[in-house]
Amino acid sequence: FFVLMTSLVANLAPATPKKSEVPPALHSTPPSLENNGCFNQRLESLVNDSPSKAKETSPFMGRTVSVVGDLSIDEQIYLYAQSRRFKEAITRGDDVSYMRINDPEVGIYLVFMMESTRTKNSFLSAAQFHQTKVNDFNCATSSFNKKESITDTVKMLAGYSIKQSIFVIRSHSEGACTWLHDLFQTYSRQMGLPEPAFINAGDGRHSHPTHEYFDEFSFLEQLNWNRSRIRIALVGDLFHSRTVHSKAEGLAVFDEVFVDLVAPTELQLPSYIVQAMQDRKYHVRVFTDIQSYMEMEQKANVWYFTNLQLERFGDKLRDQAMKLHEAVFFKEEWICQMQPDVRFYHPLPAHSPDVLNTVPLCVKDTHLNAWENQARNAYYVRTTLLAMVAGRIGMNFTGRPRTMVELKGEYVLPVPVSPATPGSAFAKADKGKSIKQLDMGMVIDHIGMGQTCKEIWEVIAKIRKVLKLNCISSHGVCKSSKSPGQLKGIISLPDMEPFSMEQTLRLAMVSPECTVNHVEAGLVVQKWKLHPPPCVSDFADIFCKNERCIGSPSRFESVTTFFKRQDEMYVCKYCETKHKYADIWA
Numbered sequence: 001f002f003v004l005m006t007s008l009v010a011n012l013a014p015a016t017p018k019k020s021e022v023p024p025a026l027h028s029t030p031p032s033l034e035n036n037g038c039f040n041q042r043l044e045s046l047v048n049d050s051p052s053k054a055k056e057t058s059p060f061m062g063r064t065v066s067v068v069g070d071l072s073i074d075e076q077i078y079l080y081a082q083s084r085r086f087k088e089a090i091t092r093g094d095d096v097s098y099m100r101i102n103d104p105e106v107g108i109y110l111v112f113m114m115e116s117t118r119t120k121n122s123f124l125s126a127a128q129f130h131q132t133k134v135n136d137f138n139c140a141t142s143s144f145n146k147k148e149s150i151t152d153t154v155k156m157l158a159g160y161s162i163k164q165s166i167f168v169i170r171s172h173s174e175g176a177c178t179w180l181h182d183l184f185q186t187y188s189r190q191m192g193l194p195e196p197a198f199i200n201a202g203d204g205r206h207s208h209p210t211h212e213y214f215d216e217f218s219f220l221e222q223l224n225w226n227r228s229r230i231r232i233a234l235v236g237d238l239f240h241s242r243t244v245h246s247k248a249e250g251l252a253v254f255d256e257v258f259v260d261l262v263a264p265t266e267l268q269l270p271s272y273i274v275q276a277m278q279d280r281k282y283h284v285r286v287f288t289d290i291q292s293y294m295e296m297e298q299k300a301n302v303w304y305f306t307n308l309q310l311e312r313f314g315d316k317l318r319d320q321a322m323k324l325h326e327a328v329f330f331k332e333e334w335i336c337q338m339q340p341d342v343r344f345y346h347p348l349p350a351h352s353p354d355v356l357n358t359v360p361l362c363v364k365d366t367h368l369n370a371w372e373n374q375a376r377n378a379y380y381v382r383t384t385l386l387a388m389v390a391g392r393i394g395m396n397f398t399g400r401p402r403t404m405v406e407l408k409g410e411y412v413l414p415v416p417v418s419p420a421t422p423g424s425a426f427a428k429a430d431k432g433k434s435i436k437q438l439d440m441g442m443v444i445d446h447i448g449m450g451q452t453c454k455e456i457w458e459v460i461a462k463i464r465k466v467l468k469l470n471c472i473s474s475h476g477v478c479k480s481s482k483s484p485g486q487l488k489g490i491i492s493l494p495d496m497e498p499f500s501m502e503q504t505l506r507l508a509m510v511s512p513e514c515t516v517n518h519v520e521a522g523l524v525v526q527k528w529k530l531h532p533p534p535c536v537s538d539f540a541d542i543f544c545k546n547e548r549c550i551g552s553p554s555r556f557e558s559v560t561t562f563f564k565r566q567d568e569m570y571v572c573k574y575c576e577t578k579h580k581y582a583d584i585w586a
Helices: 002-010 037-046 073-092 118-129 150-158 176-191 209-222 247-253 271-279 290-294 315-319 321-328 332-337 371-389 453-466 501-510
Strands: 107-112 133-137 165-171 197-203 229-236 256-262 283-287 302-306 343-345 412-414 441-447 474-479 487-494 515-520 523-530 535-537 562-566 569-572
Touching: 073 209, 073 247, 073 371, 107 118, 107 150, 118 133, 118 165, 118 197, 118 371, 150 165, 150 176, 165 176, 176 197, 197 209, 197 371, 209 247, 209 302, 209 343, 209 371, 229 247, 247 256, 247 271, 256 271, 256 290, 271 283, 283 290, 290 321, 290 332, 315 321, 343 371, 441 453, 453 474, 453 487, 453 501, 501 523
Parallel strands: 107 133, 107 165, 165 197, 229 256, 229 302, 256 283, 302 343
Antiparallel strands: 412 523, 441 487, 441 515, 474 487, 515 523, 535 562, 562 569
């Protein structure tokens, strides 16, 4: 199909071709844009076709798409509307030159470091349609075999295009596109290069945003472009499936979402994904097998299946594989019970000898089969997305753009002190033992307040390591005089100069809610309480503990680490793995 599509769209001339030149399979499309008021009312608020009000440049020019949320809801709707227009134009045999970049000085680089058939060929066909310089980078015989980093390789390739470069990257390194986008914001200016766009074509287990985009496009197509509500059944291995996890974000284009999770407990959707759905006000129901779901009066008309891939299973799950498979396998006898408007989707391959399939072969030739059209839609959506990030379309977009979350918040707060507060207040410790009384220096107090004695000692050790406190000092764990029954840690540092901002930030990361006291002439002259900082970045001795992350030292990419605080955790900017405060330190 992709070879056929490439040949078709690459040879479309401005003159309208005959209807017979369009493959018959493409004639069966849903009603045109004019036939759905709900979708069009929303679209009218996002698009202004008035030439006098159109922007000179597209707001999508140079945009990076690393995760689904890199396009706002309005921007995703715009993508789907333009993809629909493109698909219908091809179906009718209309001129589609409005979509084509048509500039040999623009370079599209396909950098696929992981094996791929459908994703790579749909992107290759999309790139060839645009009549740009297309570089299908051969990773098997490239500098990667010489252990060159992806960072250095992309720096090199970016200099080979006169105008903009667009990189479509599939990599084992999670968060690679986010890192490269951040890097090139500075590197492009230094080298006098146009800032490239990066599209994530799948980065390990992390994200595959364009797959989610054409999934949602396919759902909208089935529902006649009605965004008011959707009920979807997610069936199979929900625990390991990246395409299922991304539904928490992707389904937000619908006003009301009902999600039925059909999987045994061992393969159910992770709780944090379920929570993310509920936070978005999705209505979630849970079923442990298809049999119990089929007994429900109210079932979905959109079914999304995933297979059971045994290589993802540990020994315990492998032993239960057949039992788990039976719980999520759709039986042939149920086909006749499906309503005419029901459709089945699948991330493919739907049938493979190497996995436990969840959809029987007999479904393939029924009205339920929507996965083949779903796969074709990848071409239309990816072609449109390339046109957007190249700035070819988007000048008429008037919707709400993506908003960046501002990381702010004071984490060092001064605490009033009495002029008479003596430094000897830190002399008494647990059961009469003492910590060296200070005349001059610094005291870190309230370390690990309320934790166990063992946990507090671990925090004290971490503080000494992170702040490199290889100096004369004393430390200990004692009972809190102000909070009976609770323990706290203290580190006394005689003759120590006040901490720098970097040291203070490190301390706030490792021991949030501790207090720092500056002692002079035996008196506390300054006191601060430390709260968790909103973000932390660019320390040589912090890194993401996810070994698949682009920021992991095992990747040898020299990435600038960046963590942002989310509730009580710190989240890696690149792979979105959550860490405890103390766990990011080397």
